[in-house]
Amino acid sequence: MMPFSGQVMTFPSTCGACATQCECRMFVTNIPYFQEVIVMASSCDACGYRNSEVKPGGRIPLKGKKIKVHVKNIKDLNRDVIKSDTASIKIPEIDLELVSGTLGGLVTTVEGLISKISESLERVHGFTFGDSLDDTRRRKWKEFRTRLDKLKSLDEPWTLIIDDALANSFVSPVADDIKDDNQLTLEEYERSWEQNEELGLNDMDTSSADAAYGSADVESSNDG
Numbered sequence: 670m671m672p673f674s675g676q677v678m679t680f681p682s683t684c685g686a687c688a689t690q691c692e693c694r695m696f697v698t699n700i701p702y703f704q705e706v707i708v709m710a711s712s713c714d715a716c717g718y719r720n721s722e723v724k725p726g727g728r729i730p731l732k733g734k735k736i737k738v739h740v741k742n743i744k745d746l747n748r749d750v751i752k753s754d755t756a757s758i759k760i761p762e763i764d765l766e767l768v769s770g771t772l773g774g775l776v777t778t779v780e781g782l783i784s785k786i787s788e789s790l791e792r793v794h795g796f797t798f799g800d801s802l803d804d805t806r807r808r809k810w811k812e813f814r815t816r817l818d819k820l821k822s823l824d825e826p827w828t829l830i831i832d833d834a835l836a837n838s839f840v841s842p843v844a845d846d847i848k849d850d851n852q853l854t855l856e857e858y859e860r861s862w863e864q865n866e867e868l869g870l871n872d873m874d875t876s877s878a879d880a881a882y883g884s885a886d887v888e889s890s891n892d893g
């Protein structure tokens with residue numbers, strides 16, 4: 670499914686859900702139009718729990734990246750998605766906004782991402798409701814879940830926005846050339862001082878960053 674190449678390493682791990690011994694696969698990949706990333710994926714034979722993490726393999730990019738996908742058809746739902754844990758997710762049509770850190774890092778598809786959001790919110794809301802009879806909140810959550818499901822049935826076109834301050838997220842183009850994919854837009858932006866502060870970059874010496882990433886927009890602090 671994923672356009673991955675490169676050697677896969679496996680090492681023993683424990684399941685994050687049931688603590689059974691399982692295998693973690695790790696591979697470094699170079700995705701077209703994307704930087705090198707390290708993907709660590711594990712799935713548990715005992716309980717079916719799956720987990721994937723994405724780590725940047727290269728230098729810290731000097732700019733953040735906003736990916737916007739107009740989802741209209743099944744091809745869009747099948748696009749590969751890498752969402753790093755520094756990415757936030759927005760779906761304006763249903764007023765959904767998940768801050769960075771929510772869901773962690775994921776390797777999935779557009780459709781899989783919606784399922785993951787639904788599952789994750791279900792867990793949170795199921796927990797919150799407990800045995801209480803908070804009917805209003807329960808009804809609101811069910812309404813929202815219906816709207817989430819409708820995204821997958823493509824009743825109406827919608828927009829997925831993945832905003833990653835460290836530019837470690839990716840959505841695959843459906844065209845051979847990314848320039849021909851007019852439903853996918855990428856926008857690079859300067860991180861704010863606050864974003865750098867949140868990422869701990871203001872105190873980091875980034876002067877060794879590859880010049881290929883552009884001029885040094887991040888102040889380096891060599892005076893320490």
Ligand SMILES: [Zn+2]
Binds near residue numbers: 688689713715716717
């Ligand atoms: Zn397990």
